[in-house]
Amino acid sequence: MAVASSDRGAWNSKLGFILAAAGSAVGLGNIWGFPTKVATEGGAAYLLIYLLCTFLIGFPVMVAELSIGRKSGKNPVGAFKALTTNKFFPLVGLWGVICGVMILSFYTVIAGWAFGYAFEEIFYFLGWQAGADWLTDTGNGFKNALIAAVFMMATIRIISGGVSEGIERATKTMMPLLIGIIVIMTIYVLFQPGAMDGVREYLLPDFSRINPTLIFSAMGQAFFSLSLGMGALITYGSYLNKKENIPQAAAFVTVADVGIAFLAGLLIIPALYVAQAAGIEIFVGDQLASSTNLVFQILPALFHTIGGAVGLILGVVFFLLLSIAALTSTISLLEVPVAYVIDEHNVPRKKAAWGVGLGILVITLVVSFQTSLIGTFDYIFNNLGLPIGGVLICVFIAFVWKTDSALDEMESGFEGVKKSLFGKVWPIFIKFICPAAILYNIISNFI
Numbered sequence: 001m002a003v004a005s006s007d008r009g010a011w012n013s014k015l016g017f018i019l020a021a022a023g024s025a026v027g028l029g030n031i032w033g034f035p036t037k038v039a040t041e042g043g044a045a046y047l048l049i050y051l052l053c054t055f056l057i058g059f060p061v062m063v064a065e066l067s068i069g070r071k072s073g074k075n076p077v078g079a080f081k082a083l084t085t086n087k088f089f090p091l092v093g094l095w096g097v098i099c100g101v102m103i104l105s106f107y108t109v110i111a112g113w114a115f116g117y118a119f120e121e122i123f124y125f126l127g128w129q130a131g132a133d134w135l136t137d138t139g140n141g142f143k144n145a146l147i148a149a150v151f152m153m154a155t156i157r158i159i160s161g162g163v164s165e166g167i168e169r170a171t172k173t174m175m176p177l178l179i180g181i182i183v184i185m186t187i188y189v190l191f192q193p194g195a196m197d198g199v200r201e202y203l204l205p206d207f208s209r210i211n212p213t214l215i216f217s218a219m220g221q222a223f224f225s226l227s228l229g230m231g232a233l234i235t236y237g238s239y240l241n242k243k244e245n246i247p248q249a250a251a252f253v254t255v256a257d258v259g260i261a262f263l264a265g266l267l268i269i270p271a272l273y274v275a276q277a278a279g280i281e282i283f284v285g286d287q288l289a290s291s292t293n294l295v296f297q298i299l300p301a302l303f304h305t306i307g308g309a310v311g312l313i314l315g316v317v318f319f320l321l322l323s324i325a326a327l328t329s330t331i332s333l334l335e336v337p338v339a340y341v342i343d344e345h346n347v348p349r350k351k352a353a354w355g356v357g358l359g360i361l362v363i364t365l366v367v368s369f370q371t372s373l374i375g376t377f378d379y380i381f382n383n384l385g386l387p388i389g390g391v392l393i394c395v396f397i398a399f400v401w402k403t404d405s406a407l408d409e410m411e412s413g414f415e416g417v418k419k420s421l422f423g424k425v426w427p428i429f430i431k432f433i434c435p436a437a438i439l440y441n442i443i444s445n446f447i
């Protein structure tokens with residue numbers, strides 16, 4: 001039975017697609033993960049390796065995913081089924097769907113923390129300390145579950161609205177807002193005392209800090225940040241018009257993602273040093289305070305030190321920014337399993353969105369009470385899962401579907417692609433450089 005076209009959907013415009021895909025890419029990974037990793041794992045050296053991973057490995061894989069998606073017009077499982085009779089590759093698609101489900105299950109909890117902190121800033125301003133403390137307690141399972149459930153409901157509602165009326169409409173409003181907020185906040189922070197120490201740490205590389213662990217982390221971060229390796233962009237590509245130029249669209253999305261990660265670093269790393277100049281402890285021993293502490297403790301401490309209306313506005317706006325970025329990403333994480341259920345099991349969109357969303361919410365509730373699962377899930381489904389998915393997508397195009405067929409698909413929207421420099425170089429990346437680099441990285445990390 002064919003799926004009703006209204007349930008599958010399509011993007012209304014090129015800008016709509018780019019904002020939606022950039023919305024998927026720009027998320028907690030950019031505004032929370034990236035600056036945190038820069039701060040704790042290597043400063044400017046990390047930034048440099050991250051940029052190399054993004055442009056040399058991430059961008060070619062993004063073009064690959066979009067081509068598979070547009071050619072097949074299907075979710076990750078259906079896409080591989082449509083393009084090959086080989087029985088293994090649909091399992092790669094299924095692995096992507098599973099990674100999406102599991103990443104969404106813990107991503108929602110962290111998104112909930114961010115959303116809760118926006119209210120914490122208000123409660124703190126109003127002097128309601130008990131309420132503020134309740135919201136900052138990331139170990140409080142009930143509180144985590146409650147806010148994560150609100151966040152999941154918002155995601156489900158948008159997804160059940162469909163591709164153009166739901167995803168495209170929501171991201172078209174949220175992305176410009178997000179960019180505006182981050183630019184204004186960065187300018188404000190850069191003019192505060194101490195900011196330049198952070199700028200130096202962020203932009204002057206110390207090459208001796210580069211090692212296999214740093215490279216593995218930067219590559220994982222690039223995959224996660226660009227939403228690659230689990231078929232989110234196969235799915236988004238499946239709604240893409242044949243008139244669109246795939247490499248150009250992928251370039252826009254990559255640059256938007258890197259640009260916002262770079263800006264977030266330029267906001268958060270200097271903000272840490274501003275906090276230090278204001279007397280807040282940012283080092284534990286000789287190490288920068290790590291992970292969740294940076295964004296969920298040091299920044300609120302900074303906003304409280306600034307105090308008054310300015311502190312309140314900065315605090316609320318920053319955590320709303322984080323929540324908006326997270327929401328445009330949870331949308332794409334949920335869309336992958338929902339598209340799978342719509343295409344492969346002929347379920348209408350609304351039913352699929354609510355059924356799958358509420359199912360994932362059950363896992364989210366477990367994670368809310370058992371937050372140590374976040375690290376485990378992150379390692380298996382993100383750090384390992386996405387690069388493994390990325391290698392298999394490269395192998396599929398290189399040896400099964402063939403780079404030539406992918407280029408044929410790109411011809412529509414980019415006439416003459418085969419003769420262009422891109423058309424000559426991209427197959428080399430997909431056949432050799434990307435899989436070799438990703439595999440080397442995964443293996444060297446284990447060794």
Ligand code: PFF
Nearest residue numbers: 025027028029224225227232
């Ligand atoms: N790219 C998102 C971020 O940086 O937060 C996370 C993500 C979204 C990963 C969607 C994978 C995905 F399919």
